[in-house]
Amino acid sequence: MMITTPIAKPISQMQLAAGSLATIPDVSWAEFETILQELGEHRSARVAYYDGVLEIMVPLPEHEKPTEIVSDMVKAMLKRLGQRYEPFGSTTFKREGAAGVEPDACFYIENYQQMIGRRRLQPGDPPPDLAIETDVTSKTTLAAYAAIAVPELWIYDSGELTINVFEAGEYAQVEESRIFPGVPLREWVPEAIARAWVVGTVQALEEFEAKLSS
Numbered sequence: 001m002m003i004t005t006p007i008a009k010p011i012s013q014m015q016l017a018a019g020s021l022a023t024i025p026d027v028s029w030a031e032f033e034t035i036l037q038e039l040g041e042h043r044s045a046r047v048a049y050y051d052g053v054l055e056i057m058v059p060l061p062e063h064e065k066p067t068e069i070v071s072d073m074v075k076a077m078l079k080r081l082g083q084r085y086e087p088f089g090s091t092t093f094k095r096e097g098a099a100g101v102e103p104d105a106c107f108y109i110e111n112y113q114q115m116i117g118r119r120r121l122q123p124g125d126p127p128p129d130l131a132i133e134t135d136v137t138s139k140t141t142l143a144a145y146a147a148i149a150v151p152e153l154w155i156y157d158s159g160e161l162t163i164n165v166f167e168a169g170e171y172a173q174v175e176e177s178r179i180f181p182g183v184p185l186r187e188w189v190p191e192a193i194a195r196a197w198v199v200g201t202v203q204a205l206e207e208f209e210a211k212l213s214s
Contacts, residue, residue: 099147
């Protein structure tokens with residue numbers, strides 16, 4: 001469970017332990033941009049910004065494994081469909097002046113060709129087709145995703161997968177992914193992650209791929 005701590009600026013004085021979530025109110029867009037530069041690109045912390053509220057989340061090491069497994073499952077399903085894609089990891093996605101968010105992992109699928117060779121996002125680039133979040137996702141994070149209009153958002157938390165699709169300006173929870181219809185991901189993703197802790201990641205993924213083929 002994340003430890004939530006309201007905190008005041010300046011950001012340079014913050015020392016966050018793994019598993020913590022710091023909330024900073026009354027942050028302007030210009031301050032948000034400055035904070036991103038100060039934090040740098042090579043960091044474990046993830047940020048979410050919406051309506052003047054900045055959240056900085058530091059995941060526990062144990063959260064990295066589910067992210068990698070879910071990402072590998074997505075790649076396996078896309079390969080089986082013969083669908084090309086571009087993974088964009090935890091890139092910072094922004095809606096100028098309004099919102100910013102960094103998924104644990106994300107994929108361009110429908111718009112993958114446009115994103116080939118991109119080293120940095122350009123004005124007018126679309127949001128990723130799929131974003132993945134592991135662990136607790138706050139209201140600020142969800143609002144930021146909605147502002148950026150990511151079509152599909154998966155949240156894995158406490159052994160459960162929630163699939164959210166963007167409709168009419170907000171997210172609705174659904175039973176099946178629109179990208180992978182007919183695949184019982186809400187069942188298979190938690191099973192694969194649980195198996196990975198017991199038999200290892202490679203075998204867990206092999207078992208998942210066998211299910212896809214059956």
